[in-house]
Amino acid sequence: MRKLNRRDFIKATSASALSIASLGAVSQSLRSFSAHAQTNDDYKALVCVFLFGGIDNHEVVLPYDQASWQQYASIRQSLLTAQGTQRARENLLPLNPINQASFGERRFALPPELGRIKQLFDTGSAAIIGNVGPLIAPTNRQSFMESSVLLPPRLFSHNDQQSVWQASAPEGAQFGWGGLFADAAITRNPSQSVDFSTISSSADALFLTGKRAQPYQISTQGAASNQLLQQFANAQDNVGQGLYNSLRQHFAGEVGSSEHLIRQDVLRLMQNSLLTNEQYNRSKLNADGLITPFPTSPLGQQLRVIAESIAIRDQLEVKRQVFFVGIGNFDTHSDQATSLPSLLNQVDESIDAFYRSIQEMGLGSQVTLFTASDFGRTLTVNGDGTDHGWGGHHFVIGDAVIGQQIFGEIPPPTFEHEQDAGNGRLIPSTSIEQFAAPLGRWFGLSADEIEKTFPNLQNFPTGMLNFI
Template identity: 40%
Template sequence: MAGTTAAPFAVNLAAMGNAAAQNASDYKALVCLYMAGGNDGFNTVLATDSASWNEYQRLRVTADNKSIALPGLGATGGVLPIAPINSQGRSFALHPRLGTVKSLFDAGNVAILANVGTLVQPTTLAQYKAASVKLPPKLFSHNDQQSMWQSDAPEGSLSGWGGRMGDMVASANSNQTFGCISVSGNAVFLTGKQTRQLQITTEGLPGITNLSAGLFGTQPGSNPLQAIITGQGDNKFQNDYAAVVNRAIAAQGTLQAAMVPAGAGGIPNPTQYVNPNTGVAAANPLALQLQAVARVIAGRNTLGVKRQVFYVSMNGFDTHTAQATAHADLMARLDHAIAYFNTVLAALQGTDMRQQVTLFTASDFGRTFTTNGNGTDHGWGSHHFIIGGAVKGRDIYGNFPVTGVNHALDVGSGSLLPTTSVDQYGATLATWFGVPAAQLASVFPNIGNFTTKNLGFMA
């Protein structure tokens, strides 16, 4: 049975890959920046017209004067105004620590997608309350909603839409090992039906120790070691293990030779970022992950790749407590890393790659508009950034919701019913990446339920 179901997909994949290869004279990369824990979109992108701002202040300050509300325009450390092309009759601003994101937005290289989240089909509040339409399973659960965002299925899913995109354009890469790369551990987002994700560290891809050196003080020991771990035999498990090890050895050698070095003469090292709460400078792990991405992209010709999908992440967004300080630090790190990556891509080995590399944010879910006193609880829809030279920026896409609670999108405590689905978000990126419209349903199972499949934020 497995053979009969897999064969049509494989044939279709080969045909799609050949078409992609013929049209893949240029290079394109997608970088998923995942904010684990559920980013508070309400303090990331804000409506600042009088009615919205007054309601924002009312709901984010408690009766005992505890506040997670940000300072207003013009105040010291106040929110940063932006002017979207389509203002929807309102005014908007960004978190005070997103200075670079604001500059890139003003320059037309950042778009904001409003109120996006996991959906199976368009859903109204009445349908949600009556459970009269199919809803995403296990809403508000971290593990399951992380998996829903990355794969369209709850925890336990075997493939993600980044990996499935990799399947569709696989033949654009002469070496398919390097099509989907995570710099942040195992991510279902990058696992395809055919594509295997490659996990690297910020230093690259570590090799197997003692593979080419002496073993237990004897020089000949390295040869028996490699023979043992890569040898074939009569046992199927042994042979499968040997195949994995051989792939790992080959990938490590190829990537080590291709990745442009970090530091002087190579990809510049990121500066330290400054914690806005303490004033202390420290290394930014997200910037180091993006440096590794840039080092791989710089070696794209040696690797033989035309299409790549990357995954990086940062933790700490589950801000039930101490949100005012915690979120400020998170936004500072996010902004610092984006500034670094944009600068590096602008002159990557002498080439401006910003037109060919698109970074986009994702997270488990949004958070509640109402405060629990010192933070926020799990929500649903949220706002996200798309960044790059190919982005039709300086605009907000989708429907920016009413500020407050008890309206047509509030499922409780200001948790938003999304008006745009993750499938639509991903399908727009996939179309730019080179996945044909006829194949979108193979990557995004629910896309057929939505009338609009391309949201228009990519050139």
């Protein structure tokens, strides 16, 4: 059995039954929390909505011109039959992008469950990024079939492709590009709070992990608490309250010098967790509540607490923040006709509520939300579902977005075209780097910082997409 060293112990302790909600940046000395709020005239935030399981891109953006629709319907006949009128052409929501000329006679539509996002698209506050996914260099059907180009590792694997999307490397990656964005903001602005630079309402927080920034975990109830302390705090007797006060003083007291380095590290973790949680909860308690109602769905409630976190940005002393939320069940190998529409409706309602809450705060051009997912899915069906794909279509939403446009490519609903890896599994025509880099530029990263964050971007002659 391998000997447990100090580093291992710290890592294990941070995820143990102590239930410390946020470990913060261990290397940072403890800050005294100032009641003074910053001016956040240049505040900006990115919000990643991750759709775990691999959303079916062929049902996110559908063909609408008659010829393309007929091709699609003939390939997906069994699935369309199971869906009934939900996917009848006359019930789709046709798109009228201002760059329609780029697609010739081909037309596109959204499914009826995405009506609110369609309205955001129509009003110029949403854009569609077509066929985006992990690439190392430009790839097409010929180079893929001939293995003449480097490919991303472990394609079509859920865990690995989730990691590649978030951190440009398979499972085991250390740093996500959202965390590296936050690192750049922290370096540029010394008064920026490290603790609240990246906030997650999802258990998967690789995307938010930087070299300095560490994801601060919240639940739909607010900051998670130290369970040991909370048990005593909730006690109805003097003994319990006394224990709570003693433990709190112990955790919040001076670490001091000691030969017991592990003890010092654990106490620092406890201190940082206690103080950051108290600051977060105190800030929320003193803040005016949002009027915008949110759906009670899992995604709706996650985006609600993200909106509430943005509302207390001054008290948290941040000018730049990156957020991560996620929902699952998009791995629709079966029963797609029943499961996917309800999931899309949840996404639609939740994102629309979030957008309206940002408008309520007057931050429409300062907060940008985008979707991501493990991968797309095959155009072919396996009876009542679809299988793992590669490239997919995603939304970017916010008033800073160059909206009512489709960026990138939407390959035709056929087989053996230039971006078909087989069975209608799309080879991405836009890399994650080309998708993420403009978000970083908008967030405030320099060209050098973008290059260091995305070294593979130089492999794509066309550079980043300019959708924001």
